[in-house]
Amino acid sequence: MSRPLFWKLCGPLALGTLVLVWVVTFLGSETEQKMSYIAEHHQQTLKQWGKTAERLYRAGDEQALAAWLEELQAHEDTWAAVVRSDVQPLAGSSLSARFHEGFRLGRNVEWKMHLYFPENPIMDVTFSDGHTHFLVTLPQRMRPGQYLHQASFFLKVALPLGVLVLLTLVIYRLLMEPLRQLELATRAFSEGNLGVRVRALLGNRNDELTALAETFDRMAERTGERILTQRQLIADLSHELRTPLTRIDMAVSCVEEGIDTQHFLPRIHRECRLMRSLVEDTLTLAWLENENPRLDQECLDLTDLLDSVLEDVRYEYTDHCFSAEWPAQAEISGSSHRALAQAVENVIRNACHYTPLGGKIRVCLRSYEAGYLLCVDDEGPGVPADQLELIFTPFFRTSRARNDRPDGHGLGLALARRQVEATGGWIRAENLPSGSLRVSLWLPATRAG
Ligand SMILES: Nc1ncnc2c1ncn2[C@@H]1O[C@H](COP(=O)(O)OP(=O)(O)O)[C@@H](O)[C@H]1O
Ligand SMILES: [Mg+2]
Incomplete structure (x- = not known):
C-alpha cells in the first residue's frame, strides 16, 4: 500500500537531519581550524617585537634591550626574553620556571595552535643570525579561539534549533495547508455555499490529504445535489x-x-x-x-404482478384494447413487490391516459438470462425527443400533457424510475416509429452486488 504522505514527511525529516549533522560537524571542524591560528595582525605585532629586539640586540645596547623587554612585559602582562639557541638568557633576561622544566625554544608565530592549552604558549621569533631568539608568552589578548564558546554554542544549540524549527515549519505547512482548505470549505458548506470544492485548490499534490479532499468533494457534491x-x-x-x-x-x-x-x-x-x-x-x-434504499428483500413472479395490474387497469379503461404477452413464469428474487407494482402500474396507466379512446396498449415481457425486459407501447402522441429524459424529472410534464390532462402532477415516472433503480433495474422511454411512446423496464432476475 503506497503512503505518499509518509514519504513526503520522511523526506524533509531524514534529509534535514542528515544535512544538519553534516553541517554541524563540518562547520565545527572548520571553525576550530580557522581559530587555531594567531590573527594576522597579531602575528605582525609579534614579528615586529622580534625585529625591535633584534635591532636593540645588534646595537649592543643591552641596557636598552633590557629596558624594552621590561616595558613590554609590564605592558602586555606577560613574559618576554631574548635567548640564544643554547638557552643563554641575554640582556639580563631571566628564564621562566616552565622554560626550565622542558622548554625547547618557542613556537613559530605562524604555526597552528592547540586551542585547549590551559596556559598560553611561548612564541619564538628567531633573529637573522639563526641562533638568537626573541621569546614571548603569547599575551592573552592575542590568544586565538577567543570566540570558541560562542561558536560552539551557535553550532551545537542555535543552529540545530533553527534548522529543526524550519523543518517543523515545512512539515506543518505540508499538513496544514490542505487541512486549512478543508476547514474553510467545511465552514463555507455549512453556511450554505453548496458549490464549494477543495481538490482543485490543492494543485498537483497527490497523497492521503488530497484523497480526503476528493472524498469531501464527493460528499459535498451528493449532499448539495440532495439538498437542491x-x-x-x-x-x-x-x-x-x-x-x-x-x-x-x-x-x-x-x-x-x-x-x-x-x-x-x-x-x-x-x-x-x-x-x-x-x-x-x-x-x-x-x-x-x-x-437511496436497496429494495431487495422479496421474491416475486412478474407474471402475477402484471396480471393483477392489468386486471385493475382493464376494469377502469374499458374503451381501450390491451394485448399482453409474457412467459409462463417470470420469477425474480431480491426485489420489492410494492415498488415494482407501483412503477409498472404508473407506466401502464400513463399509456392508457395518453392513448385516445379505442386505442391499443401493448404489454410485452421478454425473458433473458439475466432478467426480464418489460415494454409498454401505446398509441398516444409520444413525447418530444428532447424531453424523453425530462419526463423522469419530478413534476415535469410536457405542455401537451398539461393541456390535455390537467389532473396529473408529473410524479409517476419520477417515482417509477427511483423504484425500479432501487430494485437494481432501469427504465427508459423512446418514441416508436409510429410516434407513440414505448417505456421499457429492465428488471434483473437476481440482485447482483
Ligand atoms: N405514454 C405517454 N405518452 C405520452 N406522454 C407521456 C406518456 N407517459 C408519460 N408522458 C409524459 O410524461 C410526463 C410525466 O409523466 P408522469 O410522471 O407519469 O406524470 P403525470 O402522468 O402525472 O403527468 C407526463 O406529464 C407526460 O407529459
Ligand atoms: Mg402518470
Missing part, C-alpha cells in the same frame, strides 16, 4: 398544492352559503384524495432520493 433536489421538491409540492387548496376553499365557501351542496361535497372529497396522493408520492420520492 429536496428544496425543489418542496417548492414544487407547495406550488402543486395551491390549486387543489384554492378549489377546496371555493367549494367550502359554496357549501357554507348552501349553494349546490350535493355537487361540491364530492368535489372536496376528490380534491382531498388528490392532495393526499400528491403528498404521499412526494414523501416516497423524497425518501427514495434521500435514503
Whole structure:
C-alpha cells in the first residue's frame, strides 16, 4: 500500500537531519581550524617585537634591550626574553620556571595552535643570525579561539534549533495547508455555499490529504445535489398544492352559503384524495432520493404482478384494447413487490391516459438470462425527443400533457424510475416509429452486488 504522505514527511525529516549533522560537524571542524591560528595582525605585532629586539640586540645596547623587554612585559602582562639557541638568557633576561622544566625554544608565530592549552604558549621569533631568539608568552589578548564558546554554542544549540524549527515549519505547512482548505470549505458548506470544492485548490499534490479532499468533494457534491433536489421538491409540492387548496376553499365557501351542496361535497372529497396522493408520492420520492434504499428483500413472479395490474387497469379503461404477452413464469428474487407494482402500474396507466379512446396498449415481457425486459407501447402522441429524459424529472410534464390532462402532477415516472433503480433495474422511454411512446423496464432476475 503506497503512503505518499509518509514519504513526503520522511523526506524533509531524514534529509534535514542528515544535512544538519553534516553541517554541524563540518562547520565545527572548520571553525576550530580557522581559530587555531594567531590573527594576522597579531602575528605582525609579534614579528615586529622580534625585529625591535633584534635591532636593540645588534646595537649592543643591552641596557636598552633590557629596558624594552621590561616595558613590554609590564605592558602586555606577560613574559618576554631574548635567548640564544643554547638557552643563554641575554640582556639580563631571566628564564621562566616552565622554560626550565622542558622548554625547547618557542613556537613559530605562524604555526597552528592547540586551542585547549590551559596556559598560553611561548612564541619564538628567531633573529637573522639563526641562533638568537626573541621569546614571548603569547599575551592573552592575542590568544586565538577567543570566540570558541560562542561558536560552539551557535553550532551545537542555535543552529540545530533553527534548522529543526524550519523543518517543523515545512512539515506543518505540508499538513496544514490542505487541512486549512478543508476547514474553510467545511465552514463555507455549512453556511450554505453548496458549490464549494477543495481538490482543485490543492494543485498537483497527490497523497492521503488530497484523497480526503476528493472524498469531501464527493460528499459535498451528493449532499448539495440532495439538498437542491429536496428544496425543489418542496417548492414544487407547495406550488402543486395551491390549486387543489384554492378549489377546496371555493367549494367550502359554496357549501357554507348552501349553494349546490350535493355537487361540491364530492368535489372536496376528490380534491382531498388528490392532495393526499400528491403528498404521499412526494414523501416516497423524497425518501427514495434521500435514503437511496436497496429494495431487495422479496421474491416475486412478474407474471402475477402484471396480471393483477392489468386486471385493475382493464376494469377502469374499458374503451381501450390491451394485448399482453409474457412467459409462463417470470420469477425474480431480491426485489420489492410494492415498488415494482407501483412503477409498472404508473407506466401502464400513463399509456392508457395518453392513448385516445379505442386505442391499443401493448404489454410485452421478454425473458433473458439475466432478467426480464418489460415494454409498454401505446398509441398516444409520444413525447418530444428532447424531453424523453425530462419526463423522469419530478413534476415535469410536457405542455401537451398539461393541456390535455390537467389532473396529473408529473410524479409517476419520477417515482417509477427511483423504484425500479432501487430494485437494481432501469427504465427508459423512446418514441416508436409510429410516434407513440414505448417505456421499457429492465428488471434483473437476481440482485447482483
Ligand atoms: N405514454 C405517454 N405518452 C405520452 N406522454 C407521456 C406518456 N407517459 C408519460 N408522458 C409524459 O410524461 C410526463 C410525466 O409523466 P408522469 O410522471 O407519469 O406524470 P403525470 O402522468 O402525472 O403527468 C407526463 O406529464 C407526460 O407529459
Ligand atoms: Mg402518470
